[in-house]
């Protein structure tokens with residue numbers, strides 16, 4: 001129950017075990033054609049979606065280095081570990097970063113984006129880089145509102161990390177007019193790590209013409225060119241394409257709306273149960289990520305708690321990162337997760353808390369009942 005790599009369905013594992021095929025073969029071209037169409041469905045967009053062999057960070061880095069130039073001014077939203085990472089990437093490539101911070105566990109304030117963008121009369125800000133679902137804290141940022149302010153600015157591009165929101169909650173790329181959206185295979189896609197995806201708007205492609213940052217493997221123009229013949233510029237992880245095809249078919253069968261509802265029910269069940277167990281949520285309750293719940297452990301050492309859950313029940317929970325290590329644990333409920341998984345993890349957490357004398361059996365029972373009510377609500 002960590003937020004990635006996430007569980008992989010049997011059908012997808014079987015698809016992975018096929019013998020690799022030639023990446024210049026007709027069979028592979030057919031695979032690229034169908035997966036690209038289904039990726040557009042998942043992303044709710046007509047924009048180009050490119051598949052890169054590399055992790056989610058590769059897609060984010062590609063978005064940055066293909067559209068910007070040395071010395072460009074960008075805004076980076078930073079309210080967790082991933083926000084910090086995009087600041088590092090931007091600085092590595094010599095961009096001038098204006099940070100918009102918010103304390104870990106709270107959401108970015110859209111008004112701060114509005115203010116800085118409105119004050120930029122010279123249109124010097126070239127991009128706004130931010131994380132939709134901040135996996136390190138369990139917070140989801142208000143991307144819809146922030147992207148509306150980016151649109152009003154007219155010049156700046158949006159470059160968004162949707163790694164733990166795509167495939168979990170609504171990210172309508174065309175409706176919100178998002179320029180660059182990055183995601184990775186080991187999160188909502190239900191396949192192993194190794195592929196990442198990047199959605200590029202017309203405006204993003206136009207910006208590539210002016211970009212002067214060095215790139216070769218991640219030069220998106222070469223991916224776009226080869227996509228015209230349903231191909232890839234280099235040797236991609238062909239077996240992961242078999243898996244991707246299978247996983248996207250499963251998603252189409254479930255339907256976008258049902259996928260979003262399922263993640264929302266799991267989020268509600270987890271957060272409600274944790275409160276009933278006298279635990280405090282780390283994230284602001286109005287901005288809970290659909291994919292991950294971060295829980296404070298108070299005086300109890302979160303790392304010790306995770307060890308107990310692992311040794312007693314063989315369930316892996318994620319720990320806190322950086323200054324949060326030992327202070328929180330995180331439960332991933334992203335991708336191939338069902339109601340049984342949620343009930344099981346809540347039961348395991350309750351049992352260990354009972355053994356530690358932290359709660360009563362009444363509280364353990366209440367937590368399960370409340371969680372089940374959330375799961376049953378359709």
Ligand SMILES: *Cc1c(COP(=O)(O)O)cnc(C)c1O
Nearest residue numbers: 055056057082135161163164184
């Ligand atoms: C997992 C994750 C990434 C990607 O990390 P990689 O290890 O490069 O795949 C990026 N952003 C968020 C919010 C994530 O959860």
